[in-house]
Structures are given as structure tokens and as C-alpha cells.
Amino acid sequence: METLQKIDNKIFLEENLENITKICGEKTGPFNLSEIGNDPNFVFTNDPNYDVVVLFYSDGTKINVNSWIECANYVSGGWSSEIISNTNYEQFYFFFLSTVALSVLAYKNIYKKYVKK
């Protein structure tokens, strides 16, 4: 039973490895996620060389992780680096910039050509 669980974990981890690497970066040491398992008392040690990564869960909660193994553990638990947001602020920003660009173009082409003359 324990062996089956280990195989399951291995398959799960391999499937998630790409996602983990994408969010947490390349693995930098001999870490083993299966050792952590579901142990609620497991204490993650901070890695001073690791840039803090902010992770979000589907319910909106967030957490800052301080080591690769901590990050990998949370990502395998369904956490993600992307904020679940209902508003697309980049869309606003894009339209704002577009308006500015069009205004500048209008000023340069219309005002300078006709009004100034």
C-alpha cells in the first residue's frame, strides 16, 4: 500500500514538475517532496538565496514562500502564482495608453497642420 502511494506521488510529481519549475524555478538541491507528504507539523526552513514567491489559492488567500521545496509543496497542493481577479486592469491600461497615443497623433497631425496655419 505504501509502495503504491509512493508510485502515485511520483507520477503526480512528474506531471506537476513543469508547473512547479515554471512557478518556483529550477530545483536547486536534492529535495524530496514525498517526505513532506501531508505532515502538518513539517517545518520549512527559509532559504536566504531564494527569492520570495507569492502564491494564491482559488479562494483568494495568498502566501509567501521562502524556499524552493516550500513553493513546490504548495504548488503541488493546487496553489498558483496567478491572482484570480475579475477585473482586467491591463485592459484599462491598454485603452488609456491607446487614447494618449491617438491624442498625440491627432495633435501632431491635425493641430500642427491646420490650426497653426
Place this chain on the structure above:
Amino acid sequence: MLKNKSILKVLILFIVIFMPWFNSYDSTQQDTIPSLNKESVSFYQSNSCNISLISFLSNNSNYQEYEYRFESSVEIPCTGKVQYIEPVDDGFIVFIGFHSLVSIALQTTIWLIFISFIGAGEIKKISPINILILSILMLLHLMSESTYYSRYSSNFSIDLNFDNYFLFSYFLTFLFVSYFIDEICTSRTTKLIYYLPFIVLFQGTFLGMNLNFFVLILMFFGLKYFTKNLRIFNSISLVLIFLILNTDKKEYLYFDIDKLRGFSSSSSNFLSILFWSLSLVLIINGIYYIVSETTQVNYNLLIKNFILSGFLVVVFGILSSSNILLNRLFFLFFGQNKVSSENIFSVAGNSWRGFSPSAEMIGEFYGLIFLITFLKIINNKIVLKNYEYIFLIFIFYGFFRANNVASLIALISICIYFLIKNYIRNIEFRILLYIFVVSAFLVFGYFILRQNTYSNMGQAIINEGLLLSNVDSNLLSQRDYLSILDKANNGSNISTSLEFITKKLSSQSNIPFIPNPFAVLSVLSLFINRAEKWGVFFAKYDPNFQELYFGYGGLNLVNYNFDNSIILSGLVLPHSSFLSLLVFFGLIGIAFFVFTNIFLLYKNKNNYLMFYAIVYLLINLIKSDSLLYPPLFIIYFSFLFLLNKKTSQSYE
């Protein structure tokens, strides 16, 4: 009219610097915000992106006790607000939200306003095609380093569809940046060279991005004049890039570039190698263009600006180390790729880097200021004002604290050589003095290394390298390198480069009484304290035949770091700019670099100021990574092109 324009610029500068921190500031709500402690931390955590930085500071008079970090992975409205507070053992980390799109806009505005204070020359036509090409190149960069940007930007996506406003926004932002670079910088190209020293102060790295503002400017100029100048260099470079792209390389998604942010690839794939290699070529073209546009170089002005810049770098370094909040704000406004030292005391290796990401690099910069000032003063061509002598005292303080002994020795040696060459007319006495100085250095070196034998010193690099390569420790302690190589396939991780130099060093066909070049290199490395670092380099540098000749690609340290199974914590740099060039462009690249330098130095040996400056920098590049930082890279190539400039200064 001019005065009004300047007032308007200062006003915009003032607004841009202070506005973000008042985002959503509400003076009536101040009483509801508690001061930060263990009990109230949950209040801040549950009010993420609701409290402006000003509100936070006004409610926390002990703000100096906390650690501050910028967080780019936030929504745009979170800019300038407290995103999250994390309790740690000795206090709290305050994360300040700052979206990268906003930071590009804000930082570009500040730096372009500063550039706009330089008097404009002839107005030139806007080049829309180059603006478009540069923006497309930036998109290419985003796509090539998607793992890096997905970590630092919320909503990051490189999907090419009409709903991807993230990509549209970046594209439009870069169009704007490129347009304003053309509008503001092109008309000032004849004077830009004089402001070159300030690149050490305004480092130009965009917050949360792996891009540098000055790199963008130079790429823009490079694009403009790519087909007109440096045809041989460009042709060779393009062929080399083609060859690099055609070699099979392992791909890596993410590499932590740490203090090289803005000037190094964070992943290794076809697009990233193409982007960074092409960038380097364009940057060099851009530098060449700026130098060639300056008709008559006023070296006095250039040196005075070097002194002013050096002074400001020291002052801002001291200010940054005195206040944690200033430290972080300077990080944003000056575009630093690494935060300044957080205290005035020296830490690792008894060196203090102050405002710079590297103590080694800033030591070289201070040494360069002293060298060019000294050469000019000796030749009676510059009169310094009293305050400039005070500035030099500050620079000396920075130089002393940077603890760059190699720079100091190079500086003293060149100054002594210059004095002997110019002031001792009697040739015999001159030769006698040279012999005395060289002998003094040799005796000095002997007393440093006398406890060791030549044989041991000659093996220092390979010994350090093999220590990391999981080889038989008994054989290593006996220095039985041939047996180590014989057993090399049994679980050891000897890199191809380490294997090569170990074979060459222990070869039976070595000619008696003629020193082995690798043994000499090893002894020299001990003199300059590089035996361990270069041992690590050779242990990690594991190229195949093609990679050895053509390299891994411009600014690509990813394959060098990951193509082997030796894992070391942190960013492992080659600790020699020549070795970095070997990694980037292989033997062909480094041969081209060395040949070009020797040729230009020989051809222009009468341009004394640039000649000695280049020699000084080259000596330092042997043991430092300075070319990996944009300021020294740009200064180095500017000086190299100034050296070759016909109107440059020569001996009197």
C-alpha cells in the same frame, strides 16, 4: 520659455516621484489603521492593497525597523500600497506593490526628464520603423523569458490572441518608450558621451523586469546605424550568432540572475539566445554611434563628470546604508539591479559595495577616475576646482572601502610606468627603474606565496576544480591526476574543460624547463586570489566541441550553470570577464575580442588617456566580472571607440 520648460520638467519629476505612494491615501481613514505589531499584522494581511505606503508610514513611526521589498506580481491599482506583511523572527517584511507596467512608465519618465536637461542639438526625423522593431524585440524578450515574467507579473500570458491585454499593454508601453527615446535622445547624441559616467549612478534596470533602460537606448541607436557602421564586426557577429543558434543546447526555463538583472538571460532557449546575442551586437553599434557622433571630445568635461558621478555614487551609497526606506526608494528611482548595502560596515571579504551591485566593479570605477584624473593633471591639461578635490576625497573613501586591491595595484603600476616613461629621459636609468619595480613586485609576490612549491601552486586550479567534481578523495590527496582521469567515468562529474587542463598539466609530453601554460595560469591565479574561483569555473564549464568554439550565446550563463551536475548555492560567476566571453562566444569570440583590443591599442598608442584607461580596465577584467554589468560594459566599449577616434588626445 526655456525656464518655463525646466520648471514644468521639475514639476513632473516631483509628481512622478511622490505620487505613487499616495495612491488611495485618505486622511480621514488614518485613525482606523493600527501601528504594526504581532496583533495587528492580520489587519494588514486582510487589507492587502488597501493601505497606501504613506498611510503605513504615518502610522508606524518605527518604520526603520522593518524590511521592505517591492512586489511586482500585483494588479495595477496595488501600486504604491502595502501588498502584504510577513512576520519573520526579528520583525516584519513589508511588501510594497508596484506593477511592472507602472514601473516602466515611472522610471522611463524620470530618466528621460534627466536626459532632457542636456541641451538638444540638431532635431532629427523620428524613425517609426526602428521604434516598431525595438518594440517587437521587447515582445520577443517577454516571450523568450516567460518563466521569469510569470514569476514577477500577475496575469502574465504570451498567448497571441485578442483578449491578451497584458501583451498589448507591454507592446504599447514599449512603443511609447521607444518613441520618447527617439524624440529626446536622438537630438542629444553629440553630448551623450559626456554623461556616460552617470550610468554608474542611474543604473537603469526596470523594476520587476529583466531589462535595462540604457540598453534600450543603445539598442535603438544600434538599430538606426546597424547597416552603416562596423560592417566587419556586424558580419562576423551575425555569422557567429547563426552558428550558436544551430548548435544543440539543453533548454532551461529559469535561472536566478540575481544582481545581473537587466543584462543577462534568465532562460536558455532559441528566442532568448537570439535576443540577448542580437542585443549585444546592437548595444556595441549604439555605443559606436554615440562616440562617432561626438566630433571633438572634450576630455576635461568627461573627467569632471566622472569625478562628480563617483562622488554622487559614494554619497548615495552612504545615504542608502543609513536609512532602509531611502535604500529601497533609490533602488526604484535609480534602477539598481541589487539594493545598496544596508549598513555602512563591511561584510564579505572586508569590502563595502555601497551603491553598486558589486564591490569589485565599483572599485574599478573609482580606480579609473583616479587614473584618468592623474594622467590629465600630470599632462597639465586640467585644472580642478577646490570642490572637485573634496569630491576626490569621497571617491578615495569609496575606493578604500571597496577593498579592490587588484585595482589599486593596477592603478599604481600604470601611474609609475607613466611617470617613468615621461619624466626619465635617460634610457639606461629608465630601464634600471623598470627592472627595480618589476623585481620589487616579484619579491613581494614571493613573500606572499613562499610557503608553497611551484608544483603545488601550478596545480591549484585543477585541485580546486576536482574537489567539486566528486572524484576519489584519496587519489586527489595524492595528486594522482592520471588515475583520477582513468576513473573519470565512475560517478565523477569532471567537466570537459577540467578534464582537458588536467590532461595537459599531467601530460608526459611536457617539454622540460618550459613552464606549462596552465601551471603558469594557476600560479598567477594564486597571486590574484582567483585559484578557487577559477577552479569552480573549470569544474562547471562543460562545453561540447561546438560550444567551446562558438559559445552558449550572448549573456547566456544559464547553460554554463546548469549543463553540469555540480550544484552550488547562489549565482556562480566565472570571476573573469575573459572567461565570461569564452562562455558567451567561445574561442572564436574571445580571439576576436583579444585581437581587436591589441590592434586598437597598438594603432592608437599615442592617445595616452584612453590607451592607459583601456590597459587598466583590461588588467582588471582578467579577474573581475565587470563586463557583466551594463555600466562597466558601456564605459569599456565607449573608451575602446574613443581610443580609435582620430580627434582624440595624444601626448604633448
